[in-house]
Amino acid sequence: MGEMLESSWEAHATTLANATSDEDLLRLYHKLETDLKIKGETQAQVIFARDTRASGSRLVACLVDALEATGTEFTDYKILTTPQLHYLVRCVNTKGTQQEYGEVSEKGYYEKLGAAFRQAMKHKKSTGNITVDCANGVGGPKLRELIKYLPSGDEGGVTIKVVNDDVHKPENLNLQCGADFVKTNQRAPPSSKAATLERCASLDGDADRLIYYFIDSSSKFCLLDGDRIATLAASFLGDLGRQSGLSEKLKIGVVQTAYANGASTRYITENLGLPVICTATGVKHLHHAAARFDIGVYFEANGHGTVLFSPAALKHIATHEPQSPAQHDALETLQALTDLINQTVGDALSDLLLVEVILAHKSWSPKEWNNTYVDLPNRLVKVEVADRNIFRAVDAERKLEAPEGAQVRIDELVGKYKAGRSFARASGTEDAVRVYAEAATRGEADDLANKVAQIVKSFGT
Incomplete structure (x- = not known):
C-alpha cells in the first residue's frame, strides 16, 4: 500500500x-x-x-x-x-480494485491533488501569498509542476512563491535553507525575504517534511511545526465531522512522539477533546498507531506526517446522506480531503495544500493559528557517550530502564521545575544520547536540559 x-x-x-x-x-x-x-x-x-x-x-x-x-x-x-x-x-x-488509489503516473499525482484542492476550495478563497523554501531539493521542480494544476490566486486559489529550488548544484542542498535548518536555527532562510505576517513554509530535501513559520509585527520569528500542523488538521477534521453529521461514526485521534510539545498535547485533549497516543520516534511507529482510528492524524515535530482514513471511514464519507446544505458542503470538503491527503506517507506538497485549505476555511492568518496555544519553552541537547547501547528507553522512549538509577535521578530533577518534563534517548545513528527538556520559562528549560545532560554524561563515560 x-x-x-x-x-x-x-x-x-x-x-x-x-x-x-x-x-x-x-x-x-x-x-x-x-x-x-x-x-x-x-x-x-x-x-x-x-x-x-x-x-x-x-x-x-x-x-x-x-x-x-x-x-x-x-x-x-x-x-x-x-x-x-x-x-x-x-x-x-x-489498480483495477475497489481501492484504486489513482492513475499510475507522475501526472496522475498532480491531477489528483489539483482536482481535490479545487473541490476543497469550492466555497472559499485563499488570502495572501505563501513563500515556499524547497531546500534546493527535488521538491522545487515538483512544486512548480504541481502549481500548473492548481487554481491561481485570481481564481480563488493560492499564490505560491517558490524559493531555493536550485537542483543543478548538489552542494546547495539544505544550504542555509530547508525544514531542518529552520527548525534547528529557529529562523527563516536568508533567501526567503518574506514580509511581516506573510505565510512561509520550508520543505526538506526529498519533500516528505513540511514546517510553517512567519515573522510577527514585532519582528519575532514564530515557528509552526509538525505539532501545530497536527493540531490544525485535527481541529478542522473534528469540525467537518460535526458539520457533516458524521461525528458519531468517525473516531478521530492524534498520534505524537515524546518530542511533541506538552502544550500541544494538552490543547488536543482539553480543547479539542480528542485522544492522543504517544509512540516511539519514527514514522513507522506513528503510522501504524494512527491506523487504529477512523481518522488518525500523525505528525512528528519535525514536520513529517499525514492523516489516515480507515476503510470504514471512507465508506461512511462516501455513502452519508446530508440532511441540509451546510452538511452537504462539509461532506464535500471532507471527501475532497480524502483525495488531497497522501495517505501512504508524509508528503510535504500534499500537506502544504491541506494547511492552505484549512487556513482559508477558518479565515485564519498564521498569527491566529499561532495563538491557539502557547508552546512551552524547550531545549534539545546532544550528549556524546562512549556506548549509546547502554541507554535503553521504554514507555514510548520517555523513560530509561537502563542504566540503573539514571531515571530516578532524572525524575527527582524534573520535579523541581514548574511544568517540567525531560527524557533521554539514544541516537539511532551515532554514539550520542539526545536530551529533551521543557519547563515554564526559557531559562528553566535550558537549565533542566543541561542538568539532565550532566546525569547522562555521568553514566555514559
Missing part, C-alpha cells in the same frame, strides 16, 4: 546487507526464500525513482544491475519526491 516497510522485514534487509561475500549473499537469499515461502516462479516487479542528490545516478545504476541479474521486471520513474514514489506504489498495487 505504499506505506513504510514492515519492521519485521528490516531484519531480513540487514541480514542481506551484511553478507560477507557473493556466495554468502546467494545462500542467505535462498534461505529467506525458503523461510518466507516465497514462490521463486512468481515474476517480481520493482518500481523506483531518485531525488536530486549527486549519489542518485550511481545508486540507480547499482540497483539496475541487481534487477537485471535477478530477471526482475522494473520501471524507472526517474526523478521524483519520496512521497510521489510511495503514491505510485499504492497506485500500481490497487
Whole structure:
C-alpha cells in the first residue's frame, strides 16, 4: 500500500546487507526464500525513482544491475519526491480494485491533488501569498509542476512563491535553507525575504517534511511545526465531522512522539477533546498507531506526517446522506480531503495544500493559528557517550530502564521545575544520547536540559 516497510522485514534487509561475500549473499537469499515461502516462479516487479542528490545516478545504476541479474521486471520513474514514489506504489498495487488509489503516473499525482484542492476550495478563497523554501531539493521542480494544476490566486486559489529550488548544484542542498535548518536555527532562510505576517513554509530535501513559520509585527520569528500542523488538521477534521453529521461514526485521534510539545498535547485533549497516543520516534511507529482510528492524524515535530482514513471511514464519507446544505458542503470538503491527503506517507506538497485549505476555511492568518496555544519553552541537547547501547528507553522512549538509577535521578530533577518534563534517548545513528527538556520559562528549560545532560554524561563515560 505504499506505506513504510514492515519492521519485521528490516531484519531480513540487514541480514542481506551484511553478507560477507557473493556466495554468502546467494545462500542467505535462498534461505529467506525458503523461510518466507516465497514462490521463486512468481515474476517480481520493482518500481523506483531518485531525488536530486549527486549519489542518485550511481545508486540507480547499482540497483539496475541487481534487477537485471535477478530477471526482475522494473520501471524507472526517474526523478521524483519520496512521497510521489510511495503514491505510485499504492497506485500500481490497487489498480483495477475497489481501492484504486489513482492513475499510475507522475501526472496522475498532480491531477489528483489539483482536482481535490479545487473541490476543497469550492466555497472559499485563499488570502495572501505563501513563500515556499524547497531546500534546493527535488521538491522545487515538483512544486512548480504541481502549481500548473492548481487554481491561481485570481481564481480563488493560492499564490505560491517558490524559493531555493536550485537542483543543478548538489552542494546547495539544505544550504542555509530547508525544514531542518529552520527548525534547528529557529529562523527563516536568508533567501526567503518574506514580509511581516506573510505565510512561509520550508520543505526538506526529498519533500516528505513540511514546517510553517512567519515573522510577527514585532519582528519575532514564530515557528509552526509538525505539532501545530497536527493540531490544525485535527481541529478542522473534528469540525467537518460535526458539520457533516458524521461525528458519531468517525473516531478521530492524534498520534505524537515524546518530542511533541506538552502544550500541544494538552490543547488536543482539553480543547479539542480528542485522544492522543504517544509512540516511539519514527514514522513507522506513528503510522501504524494512527491506523487504529477512523481518522488518525500523525505528525512528528519535525514536520513529517499525514492523516489516515480507515476503510470504514471512507465508506461512511462516501455513502452519508446530508440532511441540509451546510452538511452537504462539509461532506464535500471532507471527501475532497480524502483525495488531497497522501495517505501512504508524509508528503510535504500534499500537506502544504491541506494547511492552505484549512487556513482559508477558518479565515485564519498564521498569527491566529499561532495563538491557539502557547508552546512551552524547550531545549534539545546532544550528549556524546562512549556506548549509546547502554541507554535503553521504554514507555514510548520517555523513560530509561537502563542504566540503573539514571531515571530516578532524572525524575527527582524534573520535579523541581514548574511544568517540567525531560527524557533521554539514544541516537539511532551515532554514539550520542539526545536530551529533551521543557519547563515554564526559557531559562528553566535550558537549565533542566543541561542538568539532565550532566546525569547522562555521568553514566555514559
